[in-house]
Amino acid sequence: MDLRRKDRREARLKQEIEKYRASNPKITEQFADLKRKLADVSVQEWESIPEIGDYSARNKKKRFESFVPVPDTLLEKARQEQEHVTALDPKSRAAGGTETPWAQTPVTDLTAVGEGRGTVLSLKLDRLSDSVSGLTVVDPKGYLTDLKSMKITSDAEISDIKKARLLLRSVTQTNPKHPPGWIAAARLEEVAGKLQSARQLIQRGCEECPKNEDVWFEACRLASPDESKAVIARGVKAIPNSVKLWLQAAKLETSDLNKSRVLRKGLEHIPDSVRLWKAVVELANEEDARMLLHRAVECCPLHVELWLALARLETYDQAKKVLNKAREKLNKEPAIWITAAKLEEANGNTQSVSKVIERGIRSLQREGLDIDREAWLKEAEAAERAGSVLTCQAIVKSTIGVGVDDEDRKRTWVADAEECKKRGSIETARAIYAHALSVFVAKKSIWLKAAQLEKSHGTRESLEAILRKAVTYNPKAEVLWLMGAKEKWLAGDVPAARAILQEAYAAIPISEEIWLAAFKLEFENNEPERARMLLTKARERGGTERVWMKSAIVERELGNVNEERRLLEEGLKLFPSFFKLWLMLGQMEDRIGHVGKAKEVYENGLKHCPGCIHLWLSLASLEERINGLSKSRAFLTMARKKNPATPELWLAAIRAELRHGNKKEADSLLAKALQECPTSGILWAAAIEMVPRPQRKSKSSDAIKRCDHDPHVIAAVAKLFWHDRKVDKARSWLNRAVTLAPDIGDFWALYYKFELQHGNADTQRDVLKRCIAAEPKHGERWQAISKAVENSHQPVDAILRKVVLALGAEENPNAAEP
Structure with a gap:
């Protein structure tokens, strides 16, 4: 029975335990979720937690403090402890120094110890100070460097070093012919601060691995300055064909002559080393460098840099021979052809530059080399930076169209020119546009971009030349004529600008832009009669509303009010929906004091242009001046109903209220305006200015x-x-x-x-x-x-x-x- 009930009893016991734990959880369980969050607490947050202090003493009631006199015996004892003993005790002499009587041991004078430490510190500071007041002989940078170089090794690091030392000792003993093991062992000793042990280890490495240049290089690095030359000498003797060791040996020499001797000795063992040839040429003068390069190209005939360096040092005729030999050895090298083109340009053979580049590209294509358009454009930019403009132009002309489909040529070439312009390669961009214009001679957009390039980076003469060429091929392009006339005007040559516009009128007799440009030229140069005559002809030829508007502006300038009114009224008969004519007529009447007529004009204008915000604003402003705020408010309200979500109307209403001191009404209108136009910049700017100064920061946010x-x-x-x-x-x-x-x-x-x-x-x-x-x-x-x-x-x-x-x-x- 007991066995049969055991399972049931254990289950019930388990259930009771769980129930008890659920109702009485442990402290650890209660804070388990909070404890998990402690993993996210940073070090700074831990450090910012205040220390637990005992604040209970702060609330305790202070007890009555009593003071009692100090006994004389205590004062006498303190005085005796401060005294300095100047005589030996007889008992200590009796002991003869073999024992120290325990009862006669003097008390340590702590005050004297503190004073002594202060004295030592003062002496150190005096030693560091200079005789000149305010100066110091301590080098701050050097002092900090010394502090940084001081290595404080912890017990853990010492243990790691010992383990690593044992491991590397095992490596070098089991496999002594393994160079990295010796190098690692030496560097470990160097890190541990045992430089002598490191030198001994790397010396053993050189003995075990004499044919490894890394071991010798490490030995040279660890050796003292006096011994490093001897170490590297043994290294090059063991490995005479190591370029790295010969270069290091030359680097250790102090004079250029000794460096050159070491490098030449290295070339005796490694005559095909390009790095050694370059190093020795850099140290030589021009004549010696030429002789060395002649020998270098014989030993390294497949290295193009040596050929090009030799060509740069030779005369024109000899350089051509050098480049021809280089082309025979390296028939797939574009740099040789580009250098030949630069050579021709430098010697004034401008006609030969493009021929050399064209021949070079054909030769490279015969050799099976693919012409990379992007790479050649980079070479063109490099030629421009080197001052070889003709070579740059020849490269662009010969390679800009390689691999580009006919339908993509215009877009691709314009993009290439713009990229070159961004990188500052103006001549390359100019050459690309020149080639594009030779293909697309009637494309107005390319002419415009080329003209913009000349305007921003060229001269006034080059801009005038390209614009003259542009209008020759595109006589119907208004913008090119206008651009040319404006440039002449800005240069102060008004007759030349007038002549260009006359040519433009002959080419495009029905162009209103040409008429208006001619009017502006005369009007801005104080020639109102000429301007009036041009506009009269334009009106006779059926000018648009802009012509009538400009005509009224001329009459306003001359002070002819009646003629101005006549032109505006005639213009409104022809163009009643052109709001600017209504505005100008209303402003004219207002200017001469006819406010009633001005109001009538604005109202008639709103009948034809109910959506014109400027007419509503002008009418509201006029009403405010005539009849006060209430009438203006009514018109602005009507305007907002007919033109909802218009920030300008809301802003005008807000400013009208502010002008009359109605701050609360203005704030109310502003709140409504921002609800209707939540992304209006002018309303938000007004809101920032209207709020009190402490609130402006949050409002601007x-x-x-x-x-x-x-x-x-x-x-x-x-x-x-x-x-x-x-x-x-x-x-x-x-x-x-x-x-x-x-x-x-x-x-x-x-x-x-x-x-x-x-x-x-x-x-x-x-x-x-x-x-x-x-x-x-x-x-x-x-x-x-x-x-x-x-x-x-x-x-x-x-x-x-x-x-x-x-x-x-x-x-x-x-x-x-x-």
């Missing part, structure tokens, strides 16, 4: 998350850095803003103002130069100033300075904000 690459946000963040005097960061962010949007003049003005405050003359000049090259046309403040009548002929740098002045009147980054 939100803005960057929403629209990281928006220039308005970038500029707003740059102003934050500017306010915080973080000059480098502000400069970096402003540079990023003008890089993202070079056409927005407001950012250039902000950048230039920053450099005026925190930069120097070079940075200011750089920003000004970049702005002039970018020719910005947009920007709220930029357009307001550049399109004013009095600034119509002002250059970019003058407009930039005026915008900077306008920014200074609106904001002052250095002022403390509330």
Whole structure:
């Protein structure tokens, strides 16, 4: 019965134990999951855990402190311990030095010991100090190097060294002809600091393995400077055909003459060693080098570098003979043909350069060598870097089309030229474009890229030449004519620019771009009558809305209000959906004080162009000036309903509220605007400027998350850095803003103002130069100033300075904000 119930009893017992453990777990089980997480704790986190202190004493109530006088016996004993004994005790003399009476052992004077240590340290410091005050004879770098070289060997390392020593001893004893074993044993002793033992071991290795150059090389390394020459001499005697040992032997010599003697002796044993020939030639003068290279090419006829080096040292006629011999020996080596072409170019035989390259490619192809186009283009770039421009051009001309399908030629060649341009190989890129234009003579895009190359890396004459050639082959390409005229204009040659435009008009009589370019040339050079005549002819030939707009601009410049109104009204009859004419007419009426007519014009314009944001903004601004905020607010609300998700309308409404001091209403509008336009940069920039200063950092972070690459946000963040005097960061962010949007003049003005405050003359000049090259046309403040009548002929740098002045009147980054 007991046996039958045993299983049941054990199962019940097991179940009860499990139940008990579940209800009363051990401490280790309770913290098991937390203990596993300790594996992720770093060393720094362990070290940052504070030590456990006894804080119980802090809460204890202080007991009453009592002070009692010290007994005189204790004071006397302390005084006696500090005394210095100057006489021997009679009992110690009686002992005769054979025993020390235990009762007479003096107490150690700890104070004197401390003073003595201080004295020793002072002497050391005095010894290290120099006689000159403030200087020291201790070399800081050398001192640190000495400390670094001090090896502190632990018990574990000593044990490892002993084990390794036994193992390597076994290796060298069982197989003494195994060189790596001797080298490893010697290096072990070197690491252990036993340099003499290392030298002895490697010497035994040299005796056991005299034909292994690595052993001799290691022995030379471990030997002292005085013995290293003798060691390497024994090595080259044992292995006379080891190039490595001969080079090391020459390296140990101090004078070039002795080095040359050693290398020549090595060449007597190894005459076909290219490394030895190169080393000895480098040490020789020009005449000796020529003689040595003649012998070198006899001993190593299959090494092209020796042939080319000899050709460079010879005269023109002798160099040709050398290269011909080299070509006989190495008939598959392209470098020989390229060197021959460079030789012809260097001696003024320009006609022979391309012939040599063409012959070389044919010869290599006959020998069965594949022409690798990429490799040859690299050779062309190398020739350009060496100053052999004609050779570079000949290589490009002969190899650029190898392995390229006809339909891929244009795309491949343009890509090759752009890559060469990026690498700075301008002549190679120019040669590629020249060859491409000889094949695709009517391709306008290739002419444009070639012209851009000349504009950025060539001369004005080369640019004019390629543009003249381009319009000869592409007389219908407007952009090429315009580019040529603009270059003449920028060079100050207005008559030449006028002549180019006349030629362009003769080639393309119906081109509006040519007409407008001619108008701009006359208008910008203060020739309004010429400009008016050109535009009159353009209107008679059925000009577009742009012609009518430019005509009105000329009349505005001349102050003819009635003629300006007439042109605008006639233009609107022909082009009622062109919003710029409505804007110009409304602005004209507003300018002369007819605000009622201006409002009527804007309203009529919105009937024809209900989606024009500029008309809505102009009308709202006019209403704000005439009837106040409420009427303007109504128009802006209507505009947002008809043009939802338009950030400019929201921003205008927010600014209107701010102008009238309605900060809460402006904040409410901004919140709604960001809900409707969550990725608008201008709204986020306004949000950054409107929040209190402590919140601007978090607001800018939100803005960057929403629209990281928006220039308005970038500029707003740059102003934050500017306010915080973080000059480098502000400069970096402003540079990023003008890089993202070079056409927005407001950012250039902000950048230039920053450099005026925190930069120097070079940075200011750089920003000004970049702005002039970018020719910005947009920007709220930029357009307001550049399109004013009095600034119509002002250059970019003058407009930039005026915008900077306008920014200074609106904001002052250095002022403390509330």
